[in-house]
Amino acid sequence: MQHPDRRRFLELSAAGLGAAGLSGTLPSAAAAAAPASPFKPEPGASIQLLRWTGFVKNDDVIWAEHTKNFTAQTGVKVEIQELNWPDVTPKAALAAQVGSGPDIVMGWNDDPFIYPDKLLDMSDLAEYMGKTHGGFYDTARAYCYDPDVKRWVALPVGVTGNAVVYRQSWMHQAGFETFPKDFPGFLKLAQGLKKIDHPCGFSLGHAVGDANSWTHLVLWGFGGRQTNPDNSIAINSPETANALEYASELYESMIPGVSGWLDPSNNQAFLAGQCSMTMNGISIWYVAKDQFPAMAPDIYHALPPAGPSKQHSIMNNFTSAYIFKYSKYPQAAKEYLRYMLDEAQAAPWVTGMRGYVTLALKGYAELPIWTSDPKITPYRDSMEVTRFDGYSGRPGRAPAQALTEFVIVDMFADVAVNKMTTKDAMRKAESRLMTIYKHT
């Protein structure tokens, strides 16, 4: 997939990232050619960053290393607080409420729309980054640009992309030479894997990332949607019914227990050799390469098949960085984010994580890491195929609440696990969504 704006990005980067090799670092000439930053940290600035902990070790290590370099170059002290994924949103919300706490938060999905009034205008930084790095993907803009007040309320960072993770030898044993390209083929593969006693597993529990990713994929794949563009509820539809019936059939081929799975469960089951296929970030393969070297060569990744809607559309966890208005050092905070997402830092960060995060800036799709191993390539396009939660309505407090309450996941589990009729499950979800959208 080539984009003219990606080419432009390469032209702007003096030497191009290809010259950087797999280390991802830029030659000094390129760094020197970068335009001077428009953000000047306040004297004596000291900032706090609240971010999620990575599922892959190098994420935190490289991020901390770059932060140290930033402090050495600018004198700005940066304190990093790390929390588990689901804990970042409530902690950031409390900071918004009490008006003190971290200056910068790297949060999830609709977070900036829960308290947009509390956030600093990020338009200058977002526009600067967009111009110098090939522009942002549409989903990034949807999550971070508030059309009501016509400003960026957060700086898009990227997604922890999901792809189908599978054991190739078992796929061959199940009678498939290549990974299926459509939903019926995917179902047949799941059934074949169960027949050879190597079932697949997709979470139907309250797993923030894993359960939402594949249920939304199936919903959107059949053309179902949570809301219409005017935020009216659209979940009760024949398309959703088809999606629920398909997921129910898929569930019959899964390993028992998926309805109780939390986020780490599929990683553990896969690495224990009990699950042949799941949907996940690159973390399973990443861990296997280091800790399960015998298994790693047999692990492959594929973009999930497109459904009848013929569109690849995945619910990936999107992360953005935003700065609270109460920050005493807004310029230092902006400069920190610019520095961390500039190619000299972002390239080695993504490379070190073996593509665990796919950045929201289109220019980074050209990083050598994406083509260094065909197993990593599917994750390159994660931003391209990401749809925002609550599609096709608008990001905001209501879809955020629907997501945190697992309305879509529970609708699928109601049919697949609890054997509720598709009509009843859709009505239940519709009723809940109406309440949420009415009261938020």
Added chain:
Amino acid sequence: MTGGSRLGSRFDSPRVLGYLLIAPAAILLLGLIAYPLIWGVWLSMTSATLGDTGAFVGLHNYAVILADPVFRGAAMFSVLYTVFAEAGKLALGLALALLLNQSFRGQRSARALMLLPWVAPTVLSALAWLWLLDPQFSAVSWLLVHLHVISRNLDFLGTPATARASLIVVNIWRGLPYFAIGYLAGLQSISKDLYEAAAIDGATGWQAFRRITWPLLAPITTILVAFSSIFTLTDFQLIWTITRGGPTDATQVFTTLAYQRAIVSGQLGEGAAIAISPIVFMIVLAFFVMRSVRER
């Protein structure tokens, strides 16, 4: 008369001195209990969201949650969870106390070991239970499979009924020492003379338990049940760590739902209404407990 001595004489007044002495405790109670409670009640009657103080909406939030099947399910499971867990803890705690009240070798070590579930950090023990109940890696399933009792792993947390039962078992395990130690103290305060007299009268062990032990343990039972019910009804850590309210909201309780709505979703008013609503159950519970004591 100097000013100091005048002040001193006022302190000598039992009325003034009394108020002064209870003032620190009263300030603490007002600041740490009354203020947050009143603030919570006020919040539950507003449309406050995270970042917005909202407006007064009266009982609107209560009307919303009462019409919400997820809340009704959470209320139902909260009561179920409390009733079954308390019954289990009471029965097993009493049995354990009766055992530990006997003289045997290693009695002291046994009593110390019994306290472990109570003193271990809740989140750590919840994580250990999460592994024990895991659909793929459960040691319980592994043992039963290897003993040929079952042919495949049990799905403890995958269905509403089994997930609920599992959480009740974990809560019983954790709260058992509280009952056992309470009953043990109660048992040791019963005079041996009563049992000797009963033995002389030819009472059986069961009769001695029914006519002496159980009636004399009634006051401690009331206290244990009342306090433990409050802990159980407001339990959060065990459930959030093990199921996060799933599958399909089957294990939501007041606290997890209030946390999800107020903190994770930012609906402070609605979340506060959910958090405040168990007070109704607490009052009902306290009423029944107190009445049973009076009747006794």
